[in-house]
Amino acid sequence: MRNVNECKVCQSELLDTLLELPNLPLSETYGIYDPNFKGFDQAIDICSLCGHVQLAFQLPPSVLYNDVDYNYSxxxxxxxxxxxxxxxxxxxxxxxxxxxxxxxxxxxxxxxxxxxxxxxxxxxxxxxxxxxxxxxxxxxxxxxxxxxxxxxxxxxxxxxxxxxxxxxxxxxxxxxxxxxxxxxxxxxxxxxxxxxxxxxxxxxxxxxxxxxxxxxxxxxxxxxxxxxxxxxxxxxxxxxxxxxxxxxxxxxxxxxxxxxxxxxxxTAANLKKSFRSEYEKFSQLNNQISLWLDKMPRVYGYGASLLLPVIFYHIGAAAQKIKIVFDDNHSKAGFSYKNIPNLKVDTPSNYQIVEGDGILITSYENIPTLKQLIKRRFVAECFEGFDI
Ligand SMILES: [Zn+2]
CATH class of the missing domain: 3.40.50.150 (Vaccinia Virus protein VP39)
Structure with a gap:
């Protein structure tokens, strides 16, 4: 792990921390759950001189892009x-x-x-x-x-x-x-x-x-x-x-x-300000999701995204509540994540989804489309709070 002490755009050392992300899980981690597959402390820095934003720690490629783990195509x-x-x-x-x-x-x-x-x-x-x-x-x-x-x-x-x-x-x-x-x-x-x-x-x-x-x-x-x-x-x-x-x-x-x-x-000052106010909105959204998860008897995820481990990291309660994540890509059926215990990816047709069940979108790339699709196809209650 490399600690980055200078701005990689303007070489200034005037870096400010925007957000600490302790024990941030790796993303893109389809595979069998492994309790030893750890997260890494991370932080987001901004350069006070030029406003460039970068990670405070760069993990080595061998950790980030393992041939077996890397599933992006x-x-x-x-x-x-x-x-x-x-x-x-x-x-x-x-x-x-x-x-x-x-x-x-x-x-x-x-x-x-x-x-x-x-x-x-x-x-x-x-x-x-x-x-x-x-x-x-x-x-x-x-x-x-x-x-x-x-x-x-x-x-x-x-x-x-x-x-x-x-x-x-x-x-x-x-x-x-x-x-x-x-x-x-x-x-x-x-x-x-x-x-x-x-x-x-x-x-x-x-x-x-x-x-x-x-x-x-x-x-x-x-x-x-x-x-x-x-x-x-x-x-x-x-x-x-x-x-x-x-x-x-x-x-x-x-x-x-x-x-x-x-x-x-x-300016860097403006970027810092908008980061803080937008992050505040994001935290509130995650609180709403947590409250909703608590209230619902059973919740499925929708969308086995590569970033799901990070989405769960920010929500907190999600990994305890959601055990099945649906995905319309049939080739993902049976997938699990190396860093989320007891979670399985499956096709929705294998499940009896009843009124009172909940569905949380767990892929943030296309929230409006997924929301419509879920409403059309299922009687379950879909978490509506995304204002994206
Ligand atoms: Zn800079």
Whole structure:
């Protein structure tokens, strides 16, 4: 575990703690319950100088991304296609139509690349399954630092939801800029801190996301790497409460860039203030959920999300009350979590759900849709208090 003592955007040591998260469980932990599978103390820090938000402790990749435990796949994630289309639209506004080489860094699979009609496509990711042959995409299982980008000479670099996992984002971007041409365009997407807290997605502060970027810290980060912003926009399809997409390139005297950038710039003091007031709302919501759980004779969860251990962590009473979590993805039936005792994932059709039973949404990505679905399908009482 690495204790982070400086801001990874501006290198200042003026860090302030926004929130302590003692014994925060790991997320993405499908598997057989293991009482020795421990949580780790964590805290969310903000840089008083530039407002960047980051975790105080970075756990090693061997703990965060065990091949056996890590279950994330883009293709399995239902809301992903809308989000990727929106990202593609953003890219289309500035990408050269004659582009012949494109690389996706940390792309997990070819879902994003398949949206582009470009002759030379590359995918580099350390978590790639080696046995999959992707035909028109050259795959490289590994880290981008280990490959010769100069040889690939990409005209476009894509990096969606990866930068927040990287310990040293400044060095990462600097290296990319060094190894690519002046004309290379970079398109990144990351969860947006402000959107996340406004959506009360405090469950999405978790060990795997070292960084919580926002337009202000992205601007600072790119300036410090001697890059210039080409454009920046929010992605209308939320993940972790909301994402921000940004395009940039190496600063150049010859090639003039018109920056399309109208997103709000915030001070660290303002960000701290909104974090505190939004966290207060989140705590109240969790209190309401706990009271409701106490009152209900039997409660099922709905949505076997990767972040469920963190959602339960914040609610407190949930793990004692909820023993079955429903999920419409049949391949998850029979799953359990390594760090939640006596909890089973199953399909609702295996249960007799009667009036008086309760259902709590346990996946926060699509609360309104799930709420409607539950009401339509079950006689059970659904916890209504989510104001998200
Ligand atoms: Zn800073």
């Amino acid at each position: 883009t293709a399995n994630s239902s809301s992903t296609s809308k989000r990727f289309n929106s990202f593609k639209e953003f890219i289309g506004q500035t990408m050269n139509r004659q582009t012949i080489s494109i690389i996706d860094i940390g792309g997990n699979d070819i879902t994003l690349l398949s949206l582009f009609d470009v002759p030379n496509k590359y995918l580099v990711d350390p978590s790639l399954a080696v046995h999959i042959d992707y035909q028109d995409v050259q795959t490289i299982k590994g880290f981008v630092e280990d490959i010769d980008l100069g040889q690939i000479a990409p005209q476009v670099v894509l990096c969606s939801h990866t930068l927040e996992h990287i310990a040293e984002p400044r060095e990462f971007i600097q290296k990319l800029l060094e190894n690519c041409a002046e004309t290379t365009l970079f398109y990144f997407e990351v969860p947006c801190f402000e959107k996340q807290i406004n959506a009360l997605r405090f469950d999405a502060f978790f060990h795997q996301h070292f960084h919580y970027f926002h337009p202000t810290s992205i601007k600072k980060l790119l300036e410090s790497c001697n890059a210039e912003i080409v454009s920046m926009q929010y992605n209308a399809y939320p993940t972790c409460g909301g994402a921000v997409m940004f395009a940039f390139k190496k600063k150049s005297i010859e090639i003039k860039t018109t920056t399309q950038f109208t997103l709000p710039i915030q």
